[in-house]
Amino acid sequence: MDFRPRPGQKEVLAYRGGQLAVPAVPGAGKTTVLAKLAADLIIEQLNPDQKILIVTYMNSAVANFRKRIGDFLAEQGLPRSRGYSVKTLHSLALGIIKEKPAARLINQEFELIDSSRRYYWIRDLCRQWSAANRDRLVNYFNLEKNNYQFDKYFKRWQEDDFPSYVAAMIAYFKLNLLQGEELKNMVKYSNLRSHNILGPAAEIFAEYEARMNQSGLLDFEDLVQHSLKLLKEDAEFASRIADQYTYIFEDEAQDSNQAQEEMLYILSGQDNNLVRVGDSNQAITGTFTLSDPQIFRSYCQQKSVEVETMAISSRSSQDIIDLANYLVDWSQQEFGDRGIEPLEKKHIKATPASDPISNPEPVGYRIGSQLFDDWPAEKKFLAAQAVRKARENNQQTTAVLMPTGRELEEIAAEITKLGGEYQLAGSSSRDSFLTELEIILKFLTEPTAENNFRLLFNEIFTDQTENSDLEELLDKVLNEKSLQNLIYPLAGLNSDSFDLEIRKFASFNYFLNSLKKIQGWLEAGLELPPDELVLFLAERVELSGKKLALAQNLALEFGRLLQQNPAWQLDQLTAEMPAIRDRLRQFAETLTEMEGFEESPDLVSLSTLHKAKGMEWDTVFIGGITSSQFQYDDDDYFMGEKFYLTPEVRNPEAAARAELDYLLHEKKAVDPDRKARQELIAERIRLLYVGITRARENLFLSAHAKKNGWDKDPAYVFIALSNFIESAAAAKASLSSEEAN
Numbered sequence: 214m215d216f217r218p219r220p221g222q223k224e225v226l227a228y229r230g231g232q233l234a235v236p237a238v239p240g241a242g243k244t245t246v247l248a249k250l251a252a253d254l255i256i257e258q259l260n261p262d263q264k265i266l267i268v269t270y271m272n273s274a275v276a277n278f279r280k281r282i283g284d285f286l287a288e289q290g291l292p293r294s295r296g297y298s299v300k301t302l303h304s305l306a307l308g309i310i311k312e313k314p315a316a317r318l319i320n321q322e323f324e325l326i327d328s329s330r331r332y333y334w335i336r337d338l339c340r341q342w343s344a345a346n347r348d349r350l351v352n353y354f355n356l357e358k359n360n361y362q363f364d365k366y367f368k369r370w371q372e373d374d375f376p377s378y379v380a381a382m383i384a385y386f387k388l389n390l391l392q393g394e395e396l397k398n399m400v401k402y403s404n405l406r407s408h409n410i411l412g413p414a415a416e417i418f419a420e421y422e423a424r425m426n427q428s429g430l431l432d433f434e435d436l437v438q439h440s441l442k443l444l445k446e447d448a449e450f451a452s453r454i455a456d457q458y459t460y461i462f463e464d465e466a467q468d469s470n471q472a473q474e475e476m477l478y479i480l481s482g483q484d485n486n487l488v489r490v491g492d493s494n495q496a497i498t499g500t501f502t503l504s505d506p507q508i509f510r511s512y513c514q515q516k517s518v519e520v521e522t523m524a525i526s527s528r529s530s531q532d533i534i535d536l537a538n539y540l541v542d543w544s545q546q547e548f549g550d551r552g553i554e555p556l557e558k559k560h561i562k563a564t565p566a567s568d569p570i571s572n573p574e575p576v577g578y579r580i581g582s583q584l585f586d587d588w589p590a591e592k593k594f595l596a597a598q599a600v601r602k603a604r605e606n607n608q609q610t611t612a613v614l615m616p617t618g619r620e621l622e623e624i625a626a627e628i629t630k631l632g633g634e635y636q637l638a639g640s641s642s643r644d645s646f647l648t649e650l651e652i653i654l655k656f657l658t659e660p661t662a663e664n665n666f667r668l669l670f671n672e673i674f675t676d677q678t679e680n681s682d683l684e685e686l687l688d689k690v691l692n693e694k695s696l697q698n699l700i701y702p703l704a705g706l707n708s709d710s711f712d713l714e715i716r717k718f719a720s721f722n723y724f725l726n727s728l729k730k731i732q733g734w735l736e737a738g739l740e741l742p743p744d745e746l747v748l749f750l751a752e753r754v755e756l757s758g759k760k761l762a763l764a765q766n767l768a769l770e771f772g773r774l775l776q777q778n779p780a781w782q783l784d785q786l787t788a789e790m791p792a793i794r795d796r797l798r799q800f801a802e803t804l805t806e807m808e809g810f811e812e813s814p815d816l817v818s819l820s821t822l823h824k825a826k827g828m829e830w831d832t833v834f835i836g837g838i839t840s841s842q843f844q845y846d847d848d849d850y851f852m853g854e855k856f857y858l859t860p861e862v863r864n865p866e867a868a869a870r871a872e873l874d875y876l877l878h879e880k881k882a883v884d885p886d887r888k889a890r891q892e893l894i895a896e897r898i899r900l901l902y903v904g905i906t907r908a909r910e911n912l913f914l915s916a917h918a919k920k921n922g923w924d925k926d927p928a929y930v931f932i933a934l935s936n937f938i939e940s941a942a943a944a945k946a947s948l949s950s951e952e953a954n
């Protein structure tokens with residue numbers, strides 16, 4: 214690629230050492246410039262045994278980086294993968310654990326728990342806890358027992374909201390390096406009020422830890438915690454690891470969390486060669502992960518850190534840039550005196566005239582907005598316009614971005630009704646395929662674990678027929694028969710092996726057939742070496758095309774590992790799956806790139822605003838900009854708050870974090886709900902900013918007046934943007950009529 218650095222980019226590329234912060238705007242070329250800098254440093258500065266470490270947030274970015282650095286190196290006639298490693302925090306942590314000889318022992322025994330199984334366990338523990346502590350759970354409840362909706366909401370609290378709250382807190386505890394038993398006792402003997410909300414989470418956390426220890430499992434937070442501990446406890450080890458990397462780069466630094474930052478500091482060692490690139494105005498993962506945009510903002514303000522801003526972007530038309538910049542100014546004005554700063558004062562600039570690539574210059578004013586009477590009218594309009602746009606010009610790409618997945622599904626249905634086609638951004642079959650194979654492999658490593666067996670039926674054999682009673686059947690069978698007898702029956706397997714009562718189930722035949730398939734896998738598992746087993750399974754689950762290519766690649770990876778570790782069995786190989794997954798993803802991305810799947814102009818891309826990050830389209834529709842999604846003041850509905858809980862714990866996570874803060878640091882909470890609300894307001898503005906900055910030429914914003922009880926208004930920010938659009942359009946129209954005269 215012909216890459217001519219722009220002002221801002223040049224200064225970054227001149228970097229040769231020390232601590233650097235690169236705040237950037239959307240489309241400024243963060244990935245491109247980091248990749249170029251890495252290639253330059255590899256060529257000019259590094260010995261063959263030195264390396265750059267690039268840490269990024271998402272798996273998909275790993276592939277992207279490799280490709281770009283590889284391209285830059287190849288242009289200079291160098292091997293594509295020399296001198297750098299690209300890792301996510303988790304693969305980095307895993308690598309560190311493996312480097313520690315004494316910890317290698319853990320490595321052979323531990324297995325990573327995947328997120329769905331983790332949640333399944335936590336829910337299970339919550340269920341047990343609430344069975345024994347129903348009164349405590351009721352205590353948080355704000356509805357009277359005789360309220361006709363009591364049962365409905367209590368069930369929701371017990372079954373869904375309480376477990377999600379506990380799951381989020383467990384991750385939070387771990388990143389704060391807390392231990393279950395210790396925390397539980399701290400809460401117990403503290404002077405927190407008796408109905409504190411921290412207690413239940415701490416108690417369940419202790420149980421969860423015990424259960425994980427018992428089964429030798431680690432979760433992702435453990436991985437991070439563990440590796441940090443290894444680095445901190447052993448300075449010699451830490452410097453040995455740090456010595457492997459001459460430079461450390463961090464991409465998407467606005468999404469960093471405390472643990473990641475700490476790790477980067479340790480790894481950048483004495484040389485302290487650290488480059489962090491990010492855009493705090495695009496920090497949109499805070500409310501459901503532990504990342505904190507303040508971390509990058511503070512880094513930029515440190516004295517020892519040089520700051521180079523990249524503010525030029527060639528992505529969008531000047532009109533779209535103006536709208537994005539207006540949102541920055543508006544939010545500064547609107548929220549400044551409320552102590553909120555959703556967007557930092559940082560304007561996007563178009564490329565200067567001297568740049569070979571200019572911003573798109575479509576004819577006329579190409580931004581519109583509309584308020585609809587209700588959601589059905591809005592979704593019909595969005596679907597029809599998006600389909601029309603996609604058909605109108607085959608070279609241009611079109612996307613509809615919505616705040617929630619549910620709204621997207623409804624738009625997808627409308628598009629289908631119109632005979633249009635769509636593709637869902639960010640979701641792809643290749644991920645689900647990996648999970649399928651992983652689930653089967655996991656089952657084969659430990660076939661007598663009931664969880665593994667159940668997972669097969671939850672994920673792979675799901676009887677989709679209308680009167681499926683498979684779940685009930687499974688419960689009954691597992692109650693009456695040992696799993697051992699079920700999967701290895703002495704007398705072979707046929708329907709006579711089951712009682713009449715079980716044979717009467719509607720799903721019985723389906724169940725029996727599935728069981729026969731499972732037995733076939735088990736037999737193959739005994740006979741075949743693991744790499745061949747993968748191919749065998751791929752054939753049995755009838756994979757083709759890209760999925761088959763992925764399976765073949767997995768088999769190759771297994772084969773490679775087996776060559777290095779000839780004594781390894783399937784269980785050791787499946788323990789490597791998380792690391793292999795990363796590599797397979799990259800392979801999948803390459804396949805996708807080769808097929809040019811992402812940019813399919815005659816399809817409408819559908820994405821949530823969150824998943825749209827990092828993407829761009831010629832035409833972007835953003836719908837559903839209502840007050841329940843983009844809050845402004847206390848009259849609005851705030852997700853995360855449960856109206857059926859007492860005011861003190863209405864936002865359980867915020868309340869618990871405040872209680873923990875008090876417990877650990879004796880900090881009296883100012884008003885945790887208010888703080889949580891402010892953070893949410895700010896993050897939702899940034900989400901809209903991310904959406905707007907995805908558009909190259911055409912942008913359409915919409916909202917509706919009524920969907921249900923919650924959605925009473927278009928969002929306040931929608932009104933502000935609409936007013937701006939209206940006057941900008943009028944100004945442009947009068948300018949062009951003047952020119953015509």
Ligand SMILES: Nc1ncnc2c1ncn2[C@@H]1O[C@H](COP(=O)(O)OP(=O)(O)OP(=O)(O)O)[C@@H](O)[C@H]1O
Binds near residue numbers: 215219237238827
């Ligand atoms: N100096 C340059 N010359 C030509 N093209 C450039 C230059 N810098 C960046 N680009 C192009 O601009 C586009 C955006 O770059 P990139 O994806 O790296 O941006 P980004 O900052 O990561 O964007 P976002 O913040 O929206 O995720 C890419 O297509 C890239 O090739």
